[in-house]
Amino acid sequence: MNSIELTNTYVTPTYNRIPIVFEKAEGYYIYDQDGKKYLDFTAGIGVNSLGYHHPDWVEATQKQLGQLQHISNLYYTEPSAQVAEKLCLHTGMQHVLFVNSGAESNEIAIKVARKYGHEQSPNKHKILTLSNSFHGRTVTTLSATGQDAFHKYFDPFTEGFEFIETNNIKDLHQKIDQTVCAIMIEIVQGEGGVVPLESDFIQEIAAVCKQKDILLIIDEVQTGIGRTGKLFAYEHYGLQPDIVTSAKGLGNGLPIGAAILGEKVKDVLEAGDHGSTFGGNPVVTAGANVVLETITPAFLEKVHENSLYLIEKLEGLEEVEKVTGLGLMIGITFKHTTAKEVLAKAKEEGVLFLTAKDKLRLLPPLIIDKAAIDEAVSCLDKVLKKEEAEVLK
Ligand SMILES: *Cc1c(COP(=O)(O)O)cnc(C)c1O
Numbered sequence: 001m002n003s004i005e006l007t008n009t010y011v012t013p014t015y016n017r018i019p020i021v022f023e024k025a026e027g028y029y030i031y032d033q034d035g036k037k038y039l040d041f042t043a044g045i046g047v048n049s050l051g052y053h054h055p056d057w058v059e060a061t062q063k064q065l066g067q068l069q070h071i072s073n074l075y076y077t078e079p080s081a082q083v084a085e086k087l088c089l090h091t092g093m094q095h096v097l098f099v100n101s102g103a104e105s106n107e108i109a110i111k112v113a114r115k116y117g118h119e120q121s122p123n124k125h126k127i128l129t130l131s132n133s134f135h136g137r138t139v140t141t142l143s144a145t146g147q148d149a150f151h152k153y154f155d156p157f158t159e160g161f162e163f164i165e166t167n168n169i170k171d172l173h174q175k176i177d178q179t180v181c182a183i184m185i186e187i188v189q190g191e192g193g194v195v196p197l198e199s200d201f202i203q204e205i206a207a208v209c210k211q212k213d214i215l216l217i218i219d220e221v222q223t224g225i226g227r228t229g230k231l232f233a234y235e236h237y238g239l240q241p242d243i244v245t246s247a248k249g250l251g252n253g254l255p256i257g258a259a260i261l262g263e264k265v266k267d268v269l270e271a272g273d274h275g276s277t278f279g280g281n282p283v284v285t286a287g288a289n290v291v292l293e294t295i296t297p298a299f300l301e302k303v304h305e306n307s308l309y310l311i312e313k314l315e316g317l318e319e320v321e322k323v324t325g326l327g328l329m330i331g332i333t334f335k336h337t338t339a340k341e342v343l344a345k346a347k348e349e350g351v352l353f354l355t356a357k358d359k360l361r362l363l364p365p366l367i368i369d370k371a372a373i374d375e376a377v378s379c380l381d382k383v384l385k386k387e388e389a390e391v392l393k
Contacts, residue, residue, distance in 0.1 A: 003033075018347065025052030028365050028372050030352070039351045039375050041364040046190070046222050046329070049249035050294055051365035057252055057290040064286035073279060079289055080280035086292045087260050090231055091244060094266035097259045098280035102221035102247035103136025105257035109184065109217045109243045110140060112261065112268045114160075116215060117181025119268075126179040127217075130166045134191035135184065135219055144184060147192070167198045176208060182215035182242075183208075187233035187326070190222035193357030194324050194331025202237050215242040215265065221257075225249035226295040226366050228327030229304040236326070249366075252291050254284040295366070303327055303366050306373060310362075313377040319384040324359070328366060331359030337387045345386065351379040 001009065003021045021033045028051050030040045043049065050057055064079060071077060084096040097108050110127060117124035129135065133146040139158055142150050146163040165171040166189070183205055189195040209216040218241045223233035227249055230236055234244070242264050247257040255278075261268070278284075307327045314323045314332060324331040334342065339360035343353050354361040364372065 020347075027051050027053070028368050037350060038347070039372060039379070041362050041368075041376050042352050042354050043249075043363050043365045044253065045248065045354060046227060046363040047248045047251065048253050049225055049227070049291055049366045050252050051367040054252065054290070054294070054367070056294065057287050060290045061254070061283050061287045064283045068282055070278070070281055070283075072277070073275065077280075077282045077285075079282045079285035083258075083280075083285045083288045083292065086289070087246070087258060090292075091260055091262075092240075093244065093260045093262045095261045097261070097269065097274065098285070099257035099259070099276045100255045100278050100281075101136075101257045102219075102245065103138045103141045103257075104276065105221065105245035105247050105259045106135045106141045106144065106184070106219060107138060108259035108269075108274060109182075109219075109245050110144065111274060112243060112259070112265050113182035113184075113215050113217060115273070116265050116268050120181075120213070121178070123179050124181045125160050126177075126181060127161050128164050128172075128175055128180055128183045129161060130185055130189070130197075131163045132166050132189055132192040132195065133163075133184075133186060133219075134189065136221075166195070167201045169201060169204050172201070172204060172208065176212065176214070180212070180214055182217050184217040184219060186219045186221075187223050187236070188228065188329055190329065190361075191356055193359050194329060194361055196324065196326050199237065202239070206237075206239050209242075217241065217243040217245070219245050221245055221247040222363075223326070223329060225291065226300055226303055226327075227329050227363070229300055229307055230327075231295060231300065233326060250288050250291060251284055252287055254281075254287050256281075256284045256288055299366070306368060306370065309370060310373045310377070313373065314380070317377070317381055317384060319388060325362075328362070328364055328368070330362040331356060332362070333359055334384070336391055337384070341387065342380070342383055345383040346379055349379045349383060351376050 004019050023033050024031050028040050030038050087096050099105055114125050129144050129146050131146040135141045135144040143158040143161050164175050218234045220232050224246045242262045244260040250256050319334050321333045321335045339355045342360050
């Protein structure tokens with residue numbers, strides 16, 4: 001059997017996989033087993049921030065692999081210490097706790113918020129999240145996710161979450177009471193369809209949190225690590241969150257999650273309150289150090305410039321209805337065709353895209369340049385013109 005047959009036979013079918021077997025990659029190009037070349041506008045799902053085979057990242061992870069691949073968190077190692085320092089110095093926050101995924105980093109945020117709330121009053125344990133949000137696949141992070149589609153099959157779910165209607169300030173105020181210990185938001189709802197929150201709504205949440213001693217948790221699992229043109233998307237709004245969660249792009253392809261904790265909550269968790277066998281793994285964090293060293297202010301300026309260039313080009317396409325998003329996290333709807341249709345045809349033409357809800361979703365590696373953008377947009381143009389010709393027939 002080939003890899004597709006083996007997978008379909010022996011791996012639980014929880015994904016709608018596209019039948020391509022990828023073998024190797026370089027920069028923003030990825031090659032399948034037959035040597036067909038694809039331009040990658042997915043970066044995993046916003047994971048391969050520095051693209052493929054980034055020389056500094058490969059060198060750092062390989063070197064660490066040759067020195068020490070793992071030791072328990074009962075001891076110290078250098079790479080995770082350096083990543084923690086970088087994240088704290090950049091955010092002005094105090095402590096970091098490492099895990100291995102986005103969902104796990106949100107689990108920490110939830111545990112910290114609950115313990116912090118309980119220390120103030122026994123009933124202060126409710127966490128408000130937003131409708132249309134996505135926070136992960138564990139039972140508790142599914143409970144925190146504000147989409148009915150995720151609340152099937154696995155009940156009973158974790159109690160203590162309520163959903164504010166996204167961008168509805170009145171609903172925000174109605175949901176606040178003595179039992180609320182935290183509000184958790186994504187600055188741009190990724191899985192929800194690349195929906196940026198409205199600025200007024202974000203500022204109101206921040207103000208309410210400050211007034212009522214409610215923790216502000218920002219889930220930057222998808223928006224973080226330069227994706228939106230700042231290291232973290234909350235920086236666009238001048239916020240001071242209490243907890244920031246990071247994952248995807250921080251690892252550049254190796255599994256990592258991090259919860260960054262501010263002054264109010266830095267010492268809420270004590271020895272024994274949380275743990276992770278692999279959390280802060282030296283090889284993964286040796287790579288994450290390179291990611292954070294590479295994403296300099298000049299690098300972020302490039303991301304911003306490329307984002308403007310890409311959005312302008314996309315908006316110039318006749319068939320494009322609307323472009324949403326921030327930085328290099330972009331959603332597109334079309335006038336006469338569906339994102340699913342466009343994704344399938346673009347793949348045939350050698351460009352990989354994602355979808356999110358009804359949008360075509362673009363999460364290219366952050367190292368893309370104007371040549372890559374031109375290539376992706378001209379592929380879209382070609383696909384859309386073909387579709388139009390078919391509709392007219
Ligand atoms: C992907 C994602 C998660 C879940 O991350 P995993 O690493 O798959 O557990 C959580 N929150 C947001 C906003 C995400 O985009």
